[in-house]
Amino acid sequence: MAGGASAASAAVGGGRAAAGAGAAAAAGAGAGAAAGAAAGVSAAAASPGALPSPHPLSLYHVFGRIGEGTYGVVYVATTLSSASGGSASSAAGHPPQKRAELLAGARGADNGAGGSLCALPHVADEDGAAEVGHPRTGASSAGTQRKLALKLLKPTKEFDGVSPTAVREMALLRELNHPHVLRLEAVHVHVEEHVLCMVFNYAEYDLYELIRHHRERLAKSPISLHTVKSLLWQVLQGVEYLHSQWVIHRDLKPSNILVTSEIALGGGGMVKIADFGLARIFQAPLRPLHDNGVVVTIWYRAPELLLGARHYTPALDVWAVGCIFAELTALRPLFQGHEVRRSGAPFQKDQLMRICELLGAPTEEIWPTLGHLPHWAANDENVVAAASEASNSALAEARKRRRLNASTPTPGEPPPLLADAAAMGRGSSAHYLLSKMLTFDPSARLTAQGALNDTYFSLEPIPGRNALRPPEGTGAAVSYPPRRVHTEDRGMPQSSEPAQQQQRGNK
Amino acid sequence: MASSFWTSSHSRLLFTAAEIHASNRHDANSATLNPVVSQPTLRRLRAFYASYLFELGRLCKVRARVVFTSIVYLRRFYLHRSFSTDDPRTIAPACLYLASKVEECPVQAKLVAYFAKKISQQTPSEVANWGRAWNGALGDATTNAGERTTAAAGDIDGVVTAAAAAAAAASSHANGTAADDDAQASKLPAPPTAAGAAASQDAACQVLLQPPGVNELLRAEMVVLKQLEAYLIVHHPLRALPSYLQALGIPPEGEGALRVYGVLSDSYRCDVCLMEPPHVLALGAAFLACASACSTSSSTAMRGSPSDAAASEVLREAMPRFEQLEGISVDDFAPFARHMLDYYEGDAAALRTSVCRDALANALGALVPPPTTAL
């Protein structure tokens, strides 16, 4: 019954008040938060056992809002108690068990408040073990408390029940377990309020913010080679894992590539691929995969998709990673096309033209199935001629500016304009790798595995496990700003604790 | 997919017979108060709602794998929950509703509710016919108790012998379902539509098929999601089946394949789909179909059509190839075969009878009190 916006706001502030009162959802949502952080902690810890079950957010100490996605709001939080008391931590600390026993255990809690808790997917991996009592956590009160990101589903009536996107994201994340894939820690379902909450480990940075920091705050000083290479290496590791599990991410872009802070439990400076809302298992598609009207940013979209291919392959993730690679080196998006905003998946011609400017026009010689792609076959908006035109005028322009001599580009060499746009040396190993990841023909494009085997990664500097910490004696680490936490709105109580933690994260 | 099954949550969500026996705990505990509620009745109720999902899936025009997934959800759900607390008449359609999202062909809640209502208007004979694709001609089997005991004793030869009993069942699959993954459940044979459906609907069906409203359905989706802890990806051997069939020399498009597919579908109508990994379900189904064909060679031409005979021949010839399969021995699907035979002879046969449905309706009525408000 509690669908609609009221549930959403009750979720934030009111849930904790409700837990404190041991009553049903609080009526005065925003005002309820005035109970304050400390009250929230103790009251909620005492509440399990009360009926009805507590709101998911009442199981955590919520500091504020950090993001608003397409179908969810993301909060930063910690668990309320580190020991066995709260049901929240019972999820975090589950010993490895057979799933059947886990389920059986959850059953016991069904009639009580703890029933809203879902056990951990991967309870015994290295991450989990290492996190408790990590020496670098520092914080005394929060010594064993992990920072978490809570993704709360917007409960709107527009959706037919639980959003299919959320269902798929949860379902897929439950199957995934890799150091470079953001791990789903728990799922909370609050039946009465129609609230769904996914719990993740917190990641302080993402590539979008990292790149922006260099571009806008550090006067475009480049990200260090070691960091770029380590980030790319880790992203590729994650993508290679996904593909080995028959999962295509389909929405890789800088803001979905999270990076843990230097002090993160389980490893600092580590890439965590996030946002599986559009991800698909590609071996058993029931229908030809299509976007269902979901808007995906077009800048990272592979040319086969731009030309209307209906069958998705893992190659499109590699294309996106290539675009991200170039953005890390150049500090701006490689192909910044103007998006046609219209329903019905319109042909994004401008995006394709941007690609042709740097890579040349595709031909059936280099891309044998090109003629089968709908927009090319139909020559929509005169795309065939326009592609050549875009490519030729870009070359002419470069010659005019004396950045190219008459004979370039040389066939067989990677496109020179690509190197320039990506701020890479022409003919460098980075340039070669990038051009192989941005091969037009998806079946000829480098795979994630192939990219990992590229010589680029065997040359100095060797990629590291902590992408943000430079190798010994190569200078100081750049300090990046922590994620902005919005505490002022939606009745979020101000708390000094997260600020302190973030400062430490900055050192 | 087979490559990732062993790292999947599904591989950790296989259960023993004892674990499954502990399903519907509250209901089972209440058996002392309600003598009409017994363990076999609870098992049959689960089987009934599994078959119901085949029918609902057929009406909603979803693919077979959506139905399979929804049945696995339903069975996992009642491992820990009970009919008395969670009404299967709402939970079952909610499982299909959720499965349709996971399997990427969402069906609107109001459509699911609409077809649940349609089903509730089916006649008892239509309901009895849900099982047509699986055990329509099981008649002879039930009398074959001696051979059954042999099978239960544990040797695979016994299974082969006992499979004779199921031969007739297999032949009824021939005009059953299509064998490929893309097959729509809607291709399942439609039950004969009797005139005056609503009029002749009996009390038992009315109780068992009382449809949920849209809001109940939406709420139940959350309840199921919560109980399943968002472990929603279920592996089925539908994609792999053609390659298994090929390895056995059974043409994937032929009638023999349809019989195998029929047994595979039936494995979702009973508990065995929660016990065995997908490849065992597929190969076990093939084995049972072949064993049936073999053991009826003497008394063939039972139902006599030439295509039936040809299919039986294909399956008989496939039998020796089981020994040559790599990485799996015949013993690996013996438990599957025994379980299926038990099911065919026991619950499947019973569920076709109105006596059984009356008993189920009584039990459900005792567990779930009728709503106080009129519709």
Ligand SMILES: Nc1ncnc2c1ncn2[C@@H]1O[C@H](COP(=O)(O)OP(=O)(O)O)[C@@H](O)[C@H]1O
């Ligand atoms: N684990 C996390 N740690 C820190 N911030 C996160 C985390 N997960 C998500 N966020 C933030 O929330 C934003 C939205 O999350 P995302 O999963 O991308 O949602 P959506 O799919 O709705 O866009 C992200 O861009 C990021 O800023």
